[in-house]
Amino acid sequence: xxxxxxxxxxESNEEEPVHLPCNHSxxxxxxxxxxxxQLPSQGPEYxxxxxxxxxxxxxxxxxxxxxxxxxxxxxxxxxxRDAAVYYCILGSGAGSYQLTFGKGTKLSVIP
Amino acid sequence: EPEVTQTxxxxxxxxxQEVILRCVPxxxxxxxxxxRQILGQKVEFLVSFYNNEISEKSEIFDDxxxxxxxxxxxFTLKIRSTKLEDSAMYFCASSDPLLAGxxxxxYFGPGTRLTVT
Numbered sequence: 001x002x003x004x005x006x007x008x009x010x011e012s013n014e015e016e017p018v019h020l021p022c023n024h025s026x027x028x029x030x031x032x033x034x035x036x037x038q039l040p041s042q043g044p045e046y047x048x049x050x051x052x053x054x055x056x057x058x059x060x061x062x063x064x065x066x067x068x069x070x071x072x073x074x075x076x077x078x079x080x081r082d083a084a085v086y087y088c089i090l091g092s093g094a095g096s097y098q099l100t101f102g103k104g105t106k107l108s109v110i111p
Numbered sequence: 112e113p114e115v116t117q118t119x120x121x122x123x124x125x126x127x128q129e130v131i132l133r134c135v136p137x138x139x140x141x142x143x144x145x146x147r148q149i150l151g152q153k154v155e156f157l158v159s160f161y162n163n164e165i166s167e168k169s170e171i172f173d174d175x176x177x178x179x180x181x182x183x184x185x186f187t188l189k190i191r192s193t194k195l196e197d198s199a200m201y202f203c204a205s206s207d208p209l210l211a212g213x214x215x216x217x218y219f220g221p222g223t224r225l226t227v228t
Contacts, residue, residue: 032212032215034215034216042222043204043219043221044202046216046218049211049215091215093214097142097213097214097217098156098167098169099154099156099217101154
């Protein structure tokens with residue numbers, strides 16, 4: 001299975017943009033890139049996904065490198081509520097839809 | 112906004128006892144999942160379920176575990192004879208292939224904390 005690498009932790013000031021990186025150098029052509037987050041004491045929450053093009057939704061933006069070996073989740077204005085562990089997960093949909101969570105990046109937001 | 116619910120929020124049981132964890136998935140979703148997270152560790156996949164059958168299961172999901180959709184709304188995880196190492200947060204999730212993220216867009220419940228003493 002293709003693997004992802006994320007920094008263990010990051011900090012951001014409130015109201016500032018946050019760029020959360022993910023490396024996935026062994027990604028296959030059919031792998032989608034999915035991002036989830038887990039707020040303290042809650043279940044994981046779907047954030048966004050993409051294949052090749054950059055994507056935006058109400059929660060975040062996803063920037064995907066041209067070679068697809070890395071991606072960046074962008075929170076445009078961090079709020080205290082965005083403090084969570086963020087997970088970058090690959091999935092090809094080839095008959096298996098289990099989410100394989102790594103350790104993720106713990107984002108702290110400083111007021 | 113529709114959400115996945117789970118009961119109880121916390122279950123304490125003695126080693127060797129059977130427990131049933133309950134989930135009500137989002138009403139129009141057809142695919143259901145159980146995951147667990149031991150304190151301080153990663154979220155781990157246990158099982159997926161569709162059309163009244165297990166679609167996929169992990170090595171963790173051994174003969175002590177079973178899942179059932181007893182009626183049109185509930186989805187349950189049963190652990191037959193609990194062990195100390197079963198202590199964890201158990202999350203139920205559901206999804207629908209028509210969602211933008213397909214079956215990878217899974218909606219999780221708040222979890223049931225299982226404590227085995």
